[in-house]
Amino acid sequence: MNKIIEIKNLFFTYDKNYVLEDINLDILHNDFLAIIGPNGGGKSTLLKLILDLLKPKKGQIKRDLSISSIGYVPQNTNLNTDFPITALEVVLMGHVGKKKSFFGYCKEDVSCAMNSLKQVGMEDFANSKIGDLSGGQRQRVFIARALCSNPKIMLLDEPTASIDVKGQTEIYELLKELNKSISIVVISHDISVLMNYAKNVAHVNKNLVYHHLKNIEQTFDTQNEHLCEVELLSALGKKQVCCNHTHGDA
Numbered sequence: 001m002n003k004i005i006e007i008k009n010l011f012f013t014y015d016k017n018y019v020l021e022d023i024n025l026d027i028l029h030n031d032f033l034a035i036i037g038p039n040g041g042g043k044s045t046l047l048k049l050i051l052d053l054l055k056p057k058k059g060q061i062k063r064d065l066s067i068s069s070i071g072y073v074p075q076n077t078n079l080n081t082d083f084p085i086t087a088l089e090v091v092l093m094g095h096v097g098k099k100k101s102f103f104g105y106c107k108e109d110v111s112c113a114m115n116s117l118k119q120v121g122m123e124d125f126a127n128s129k130i131g132d133l134s135g136g137q138r139q140r141v142f143i144a145r146a147l148c149s150n151p152k153i154m155l156l157d158e159p160t161a162s163i164d165v166k167g168q169t170e171i172y173e174l175l176k177e178l179n180k181s182i183s184i185v186v187i188s189h190d191i192s193v194l195m196n197y198a199k200n201v202a203h204v205n206k207n208l209v210y211h212h213l214k215n216i217e218q219t220f221d222t223q224n225e226h227l228c229e230v231e232l233l234s235a236l237g238k239k240q241v242c243c244n245h246t247h248g249d250a
């Protein structure tokens with residue numbers, strides 16, 4: 001099947017109120033799906049459900065792969081940057097190899113981790129302390145860690161938060177490259193991701209509204225119209241996107 005993940009009529013609650021309600025979503029092989037929506041809308045919760053870290057209250061998630069084939073780059077990775085750990089060691093922490101040498105990781109693990117660092121252009125920084133790297137470089141290392149398990153799909157929760165514009169573009173160019181062989185699902189508040197990289201967009205605010213990017217481009221003439229990103233993002237959360245969009249002064 002062309003779907004790597006299929007979510008049907010999913011409901012989820014942490015306590016008594018639904019955080020996600022009647023969610024339907026297909027994630028395709030080689031998809032680049034941007035998940036957008038307001039704070040507290042349920043985006044991170046949706047990723048955790050896909051990862052099987054949380055269980056749906058109703059509905060189902062079908063996965064055309066094992067959980068270990070899902071790479072995950074969580075939000076604000078809680079790593080103490082003062083901790084004297086190298087980039088290579090961070091990547092090795094994501095390694096799922098079974099063979100361990102007496103001292104920890106075997107040669108194969110290290111060579112696999114080095115390969116992952118190479119894939120993200122960070123092999124020269126393998127022995128650098130993670131705290132000495134820039135925000136963008138550190139995020140690449142976390143992506144390398146997720147790559148270690150050879151994923152078929154990678155879920156990233158706001159990977160460019162608190163990274164400068166140059167670093168952000170480098171991360172998205174890297175994801176574009178990875179997307180040649182794996183599906184990418186990225187939570188982002190950044191409109192440029194939507195327009196320049198995503199193939200599909202899911203707006204999550206308790207409910208989910210799905211858009212093919214092609215349809216969005218037809219709806220909004222991005223060449224001739226100045227787009228206010230707040231208006232656009234909010235329009236994407238509505239089932240009916242206004243076709244005669246003009247930018248007001250408000």
Ligand SMILES: Nc1ncnc2c1ncn2[C@@H]1O[C@H](COP(=O)(O)OP(=O)(O)OP(=O)(O)O)[C@@H](O)[C@H]1O
Binds near residue numbers: 043
């Ligand atoms: N462990 C938890 N226990 C109880 N409620 C939670 C828990 N985690 C999240 N929530 C609540 O669930 C709702 C959805 O949270 P979630 O983190 O999924 O939203 P989000 O769209 O990812 O938000 P943000 O953009 O701010 O990261 C929020 O109201 C949040 O307070």
